[in-house]
Amino acid sequence: MSQQTLFPIDDTPLGSPSCHDCKLCQVRTKIVFPTHPAASGILAIGEAPGAEEDVTGEGFIGKAGKKLDSLMAAHGIARSQYGRANVVRCRPPGNRKPDTEEKEACLPKLAAAILKFEPRVLLLVGGTAVEAFLGKGLVFDHVMQSRRSPVCDLGKAHKALRNGLRPLLNRQEGLLCVPMPHTSGLAWNRYAKDGSRWSEIGAEQVALAVHQAKIAYDINRTSRGEKLL
């Protein structure tokens, strides 16, 4: 991908490496910090680190992460060219879903990372991330809504995100959110409400995120007085 990021990559720490703000600190091995969206402007957001991520401290490296890498690669976006983050940074035991208290403790940190990175598009991977930003409801319904309008007004987002991300709503391109089903093998083989496979819908949503990131990039360039080719 030839686009350059509009924002410099800043590697200063995005939080304490010894955070004790929720009980997951007692069971984690390593905190998995968010990574910068880089050239693509896309930040993928999942639920929580899994077993491999917990040991290495790197996000999205299991099978589901590799699946997302391959979907991005189909658009010329390498792993180093998109960012990764999770609703919570520490692994819940047994890969259970993060509970209310854990999300409340960690989502302000995610909001701070998003404000710092200023991604052009948030690619919400799986039900937990989709609900945090877009509110309750079926992932399929959120997917269909995102095809009509990918702009999120945060009205149904978790209150930690509503409060933390409000400054981004003033951007010309708004806060672009593209939801997609989880990329785990289990989810991937299921069928959605319209009979499509989740794998087809996932690939289409990644294409939508790439398309929206390009549009946001062009809007930014135009607003700075640059001519588009």
Ligand code: SF4
């Ligand atoms: S999940 Fe988040 S809030 Fe909880 S200990 Fe880890 S970094 Fe801190």
